[in-house]
Amino acid sequence: MITRNPDSVQCLDRRWQHEVANAFSDPEQLLAFLGLDPQQYGDGLQARKLFPMRVPRAFAAKMRHGDAQDPLLQQVLPIGSEFIDRVGFNTDPTDEQDTAAPGLLHKYRSRALLMLRGGCAVNCRYCFRRHFPYQDHKVGQAEIAAAIDHLNHDSNINELLLSGGDPLMARDDHLTDLFAQLRQAKHLKRVRIHTRLPVVIPNRITDDFIRLCQQAPWKIVLVLHINHANEICDVLGQQLAKLAAAGVTLLNQGVLLKGINDSAPILAALSERLFEVGVLPYYLHQLDKVAGASHFEVSDDQARTIMAALIAELPGFLVPKLVREVGGQASKTPIDLHLG
Ligand code: SF4
Structure with a gap:
């Protein structure tokens, strides 16, 4: 039986929801908060019209004041490079916009993916779903009921992936x-939750969410999305420790x-910091070639050089696998590091 304290739930739910609602959406306000001059970006800030800006204040608070090159800022600030139209970059780089059942993408034989919520608390400029038509994939009560019915009757499925947008945009209740x-x-063995929300709003890891994970009859796997060690503040570390203690x-x-993170020392620092807070580095993705994000691309050759240095630097369990998502493939495609 899953229990919860309604008063504390509502209070904590309100707190993180308030933080979502009060995120920066105007680049000039974010830059003013950081002590930076919007003039240096010219018309580039208009890239917010291609993909809205959304930056929770808790995430902005981790950025360095007065540093236009801050690696967290660069992930979320609209800039002129997003207007570059480069061959090979398109609006659906992973071929996922054409699915039959709204909400439920039945991707692999034993795994199903439920897009629980469209939208995220943060809009990452390199997001492979920056053009995703969430409005055509809205998951209402009827779609959830259909997805649950599907999951209940397909005994081949042993793992459910909750994705989005960000599935933790869903309230705890x-x-x-x-x-x-x-x-x-x-037949379900695992529920895997892919989320960036706790990284940008650590308060999202509420006591009720921790309790829910602890009492679930399946293993809960939380796959976070962190690109730089500076994203891991002490509060996030403390909340993650509670989840780990709950068996997640x-x-x-x-x-x-x-x-942002295209060097072995930066990635090594990320792996070390992740391990400090109980998280294992799992995958390092090559960029999905989504239109508007070509300026973030690191070539495969450069990636191999970085990975070779990382392997030399870290114990194996702290080295993430370098992979790429290939549309139509049942799993991530490892990138051959040519290590001989
Ligand atoms: S889906 Fe992930 S990468 Fe895309 S905006 Fe949301 S948190 Fe960022």
């Missing part, structure tokens, strides 16, 4: 209801991004 209904799917497996998948 909604997640509790979802988990309660999924208890009928006896914590993994990280980052994206290799030009100008």
Whole structure:
């Protein structure tokens, strides 16, 4: 039986929801907060019209004041390079916009992916779903019920991936209801939650969410999305420790991004910091070639050089696998590092 304290839930739910609602959406306000001059970006800030800017204040607070090159700022600030139209970059780099059942992408034989919520608390400029038509994939009560029915009756599925947008945009009471209904799917072994929300709003890891994970009948795997060690503040570390103590497996998948983490020392520092807070580096993704993000691309050759240095620097368990998503493939495609 999943229990919760309604008063504390509402209070903490309200706190993180308030933080979502109060995120920076105007680049000039974010730059003013950081003591930076918007004039230096010219018309580049208009790239917010291509993909809205959204930056929670807790994430902005981790950025260095007065530093236009801050690696967190560069991930979220609209800039002129997004207007570059480069061959090979398109609006659906992973071929996922053409699915039959709204909400439920039944991707692999034993794994199903439920897009629980469209939208995120932060809009990462390199996001492979920056053009995704969430409005055509809205998941309402009827779609959730259909997805649960599907999951309950397909005994081939042993793992459910909750994705989005960001699935933790769902309130704790909604997640509790979802988990309660999924208890009928006896064949499920794992529920994997892909999220960046706790990274940008650590308060999202509420006591009620921790309790929900602890009481779930399946293993819960939380796959975080962290690209730079500066994203891990002490509060996030403390909340992750509570999740680990509740039996949640914590993994990280980052994206290799030009100008942000494209060097072995930066990635080594990320791996070390992840391990300090109980998270294992799992995947490092090559950029999905989404239109508007070509300036973040690191070539495969450069990526191989970085990975070779990382392997020399770190114990194996702290080296993430370098992969890329290939549309139509059942799993991530490892990139051959040519290490001989
Ligand atoms: S959190 Fe993930 S899905 Fe959301 S905008 Fe960032 S990269 Fe995209």
